[in-house]
Amino acid sequence: MRYLIAVTFAGFTLATVACGSSPTAPENAGGIGAPTGASSSSEADLTFCVTAANQYRASVGQAPLTRSSTLEAYAATGAHDDGLAHTGHGHFHASPGVARAENEIPWWAHLASVHEVMQQGLAQMWAEGPGGGHYENLRGPYTEVGCGVFRSGSEITVVQDFR
Secondary structure, three states, X not given: OOEEEEEEEOOEEEEEEEEOOOOOOOOOEEEEOOOOOOOOOOHHHHHHHHHHHHHHHHOOOOOOOEEXXXXXXXXXXXXXXXXXXXXOOHHHHHOOOOOOEEEEEEEXXXXXXXXXXXXXXXXXXXXXXXXXXXXXXXXXXXXXXXXXXEEEOOEEEEEEEEO
């Protein structure tokens, strides 16, 4: 299994973790929560993404994040663009100002479901603990989150944007 997780805060990439071989070129682009031209959003996946983040936040006494349709649209475009380009946080860096921080689970392949990608990716982010960029974004001083998911062939990219 190959995975890469990158975290960006205030426009700077703080950490990137990768394991396994280089990804192959995307095929049969189609998305969940992706911009025009891709499949329609899955409400269940977007809700699961926010609920999972809020469960981690609750474990350290942080208030829950609320869903933001603006951040969801931004995260969907980011997941789509970064998923196709195989560029972590490319959209976030190219169009600053909408979100204050971003976590991304890019190009995960061969997993059973979007929920499984989210569960495993968020667990790895949380496991960084205090001082880890992904962890700090998940428990940060934010009030809103938007998730975006994009599928391309067997790859799934998930983006969480915070403000």
